[in-house]
């Protein structure tokens with residue numbers, strides 16, 4: 317894995333912060349799943365890409381165990397203040413777009429990769445869950461939290477800044493590659 321090339325590719329796709337990801341440092345935690353089950357985001361049991369449909373923690377651990385490393389990518393936005401909802405929405409949209417572009421490019425290089433995004437799957441205006449199979453199983457991606465990861469911890473464990481200062485917002489995604 318050539319991290320420099322991956323970083324350049326991620327920058328081309330629109331991300332503005334990066335870091336190498338050590339698969340051995342990932343901890344898939346039941347506490348995170350409990351937070352999902354509290355359903356504050358109203359996605360629990362509403363999407364193929366969210367718990368419980370996205371897979372058990374055991375399945376996540378088993379899947380991650382096939383990799384040693386990958387890349388962490390971030391969209392870091394400077395907001396006007398903590399009420400800058402337009403800035404937050406814009407950053408979320410930029411992150412989704414950059415993620416989808418990078419996912420497409422990496423799929424050609426690492427067809428067996430394990431991508432983990434930020435937020436729920438928003439590919440379809442309405443998810444088919446649970447009445448019909450996922451429309452795009454090759455594109456639907458669970459978030460890092462849905463996988464059971466504490467994003468701030470993954471960042472600090474891998475030397476990637478999570479808090480970028482006053483009135484900033486960082487969306488983070490991960491790709492396990494090899």
Ligand code: SF4
Pocket residue numbers: 363364365437438439440441442443444445449450451452453455456
């Ligand atoms: S791709 Fe569509 S059907 Fe599949 S999880 Fe995402 S929103 Fe749901």
